Amino acid sequence: MGEAQSQVLNVDVAIIGAGPAGLTAGYLLTKAGKSVAIIEKDETYVGGISRTVEHEGYRFDIGGHRFFSKSKQVVDLWNEILPDDFIERPRMSRIYYEGKFYSYPLRAFEALRNLGLWRSTVCMASYLWARVFPNRNVRSFEDWTTNQFGKKLYSIFFKTYTEKVWGMPCDEMSADWAAQRIKGLSLMGAVVDGVKRSLGLNKKPNDGMQAKTLLENFRYPRLGPGMMWEAARDKIIASGKGQVIMGHALDQLASDGRGGWRMTAKGEGGIVTIEADHAISSAPMRQLARRMHPLPQSTFHANELKYRDFLTVALMVEGEDLFPDNWIYIHDSKVKVGRVQNFRSWSPEMIPDEKMACVGLEYFCFEGDGLWSMEDDDLVALATKEMEILGLLDPAKVKSGAVVRQEKAYPVYDEDYAANVAAMREELEAKYPTLHLVGRNGMHRYNNQDHAMMTAMLSVENILAGERVYDIWCVNEDAEYHEAGDEGAERALPARENGREVSEDQAAALNSMRDVPTRIVEDDDSGDARRAA
Structure with missing residues (x-):
């Protein structure tokens, strides 16, 4: 076995990670005439969580990724x-519970009908009890949702899937996340609407829904x-200004003492050293802090950041029309799978x-836990068995x-994450x-x-301007972003950042934080809860 080779590159910008953010930055920088070197620890695939994996000629996503944005x-x-490879696809997703399908978002009248007479009666009794005797000390996701829909509907349509995704009990998630996430559904409105329609008095199929209509198609x-x-x-490489170095993970990112950077990456092909004026990192903040030299004072805070992991089990199945959905949410406690994609x-x-x-069965887990550590053959067997339990395919x-x-598929928003991120951000921006x-x-x-792409776009603008023109930490969105609206049609009043005008398209992305669940934290001895993040 030969000795590892060493290579030194001098470029304008060194980039960590060939995901959507890193590749967007690399493409725009090379287009502007800047030289870049991108390191990617995966030996085969670019795209990060947005990559497409190929197995025996079958291609599948790591989760589904619709191409829709309000930013032109x-x-x-x-x-x-x-330019030539987009197709238009119909959007269909449903909820699966005990052998039946329910529209997503949930349509209350349909849900009650599917549940059957006895269970619907129990659900309505539970709902009425919650309305007459609500919990006056609403602290958790469970409290809020039970008050809105009753204990029975909460347990059927909210509890199981939410806990699968986030890995924490619903009674430990803050209530305001539920209030933001579950919008526009009135159970009483649905019942009244259903009665009117049965009498021919109302033909408008609103099912109690007040929310905007979901996208019916996507590219x-x-x-x-x-x-x-x-x-x-390929475009980055073809420009003659960029390199994408696969199978190399970040080893160290060191300040050169002159405002620039010296980055080393290790892989089976040897060690690559990249000297650059700027560095762009899409690596997890926790990992970056540990690899920097000198170590940031905020490394302690970065080490406290947590992540939710994820695995996909793809099954190649005889039969072209298993079900019409793009994906199905599995609200069934008999199985561990959280979502099923139909590629x-x-x-x-x-x-x-x-x-x-x-089909791709998605399991939400933590790195090192029982699911994550299972052998691949055992996971395939589990996925096959669970699809049989759900009645979605014949295992033969x-x-x-x-x-x-x-x-690290999902950054965890625990009670300390905001302070930990702020500590690292403030130190790195200052130094x-x-x-x-x-x-x-x-x-x-x-x-x-x-959103990841927009953070890269604005960072490139900052690099080309030689100063921080845009505050990229303003880029984010709420959960309705991919649920409703017209592609590329979002318009906002021009904004200014550091004295510079922000375009309408950029301003469309400078929005509120996307909502995610946070744990309940006690404010004081009174027991009142606050949202930590």
């Missing part, structure tokens, strides 16, 4: 990178989201055999399977104006793909 700037960039790369980021990588419904071109289907028709683990944190893990923000 983001949409235009997608079209520029991948999607015909071979999956990885197609977008593979194209971005033929995302794009038929991802399935090489028209007589076959590919499962021909093969594959497992993909995604560490290192040429270091730019971007993306979901780089900022410990529950970003969507387009």
Whole structure:
């Protein structure tokens, strides 16, 4: 075995991570004439959590990734990178509970009908009890949701899935997350509406819903989201200004003492050293802090940041039409799976055999726990068994399977996360104006793909301007962002940041924090709860 090779590169910008944020930055910088070097620890795939994995000719996502954004700037960039390979797909997602499907978002009258006479009666009695005798000390997600819908409906449609995703009990999640997340559904309104329609007095199918109509269609790369980021990588390399170094993980990021950076990355091919004027990091904040030299004083805070992990078990199944949904939420406590993707419904071109289907079972977990540590064959067997339990496929028709683990898929918003992020951000911004944190893990923000891209776009603007023109920490959105509205049509009044005017498209992305659950924290001896984040 030969000695590892060493390579030294001199570029304008060193970039950690070839996900949506890192590749967006690399593409825009090379387009502007800057030289870049991007390191990516994965040996095969670019795109991060938005990559598309290939197994025996089948292609599948790590979670589904619709290409929708209210920012025209983001949409235009997608079209520029991948001009000829988008397809229009119908959107369909439902909730599965005890062998029946329910519309998502939940339509209360339909739900009561599907539950049957006896269970519907119990649900309505539970609802009426909650309305007459509500919990006056609402502290948790469970308290709030039970007050709104009753204990029975809460246990059926809210408790199981929420706890699967976030890995903590609903009675420990703060109530205000529920208030923000569950909007526009009135159970009493649904019942009144159903009675009116049964008498022919109301033909408007609102089912008690006050919320905006969901997107009925979305655009999607015909071979999956990885197609977008593979194209971005290829354009970066073809520019002659950029390199994407695969299979190399960050070893150290050191200040050169002159305002620039010396970054080393290790892989099987050896050690790569990159010297650059600027550094862009989409690496998890916890990892970055540990790799910096000198160690930041805020490393203690970064070490306290936590993550929720995720794995996908893809099953290749005989039978092209298993179900029409893009994905199904599994609200059933008999199984561990949280969501099932149907990749033929995302794009038929991802399935090489028209007589076959590919489904992805998504399990939410923590790195090192029982699910994460299971052997791949055991996970395939578990997924097959759970699909049989759910009645969604015949196990005899499962021909093969594959497992993909995604560490640090979701930044956890615990009671201390905001203070920990702020401590690291404030120190790094004060000491290192040429270091730019971007993306979901780089900022410990529950970003969507387009938000991650916007943080990179504005960071590039800052680099090209030679100063911090935009505060990228303002980029985020609430949970309705991908649920309603017109693509690329969001318009906001021009804003100013540091004396500079922000375009309407950029201003559209400078929004409120996307809501995620936080644990209850006691304010004082009175027992009142507050939201920590």
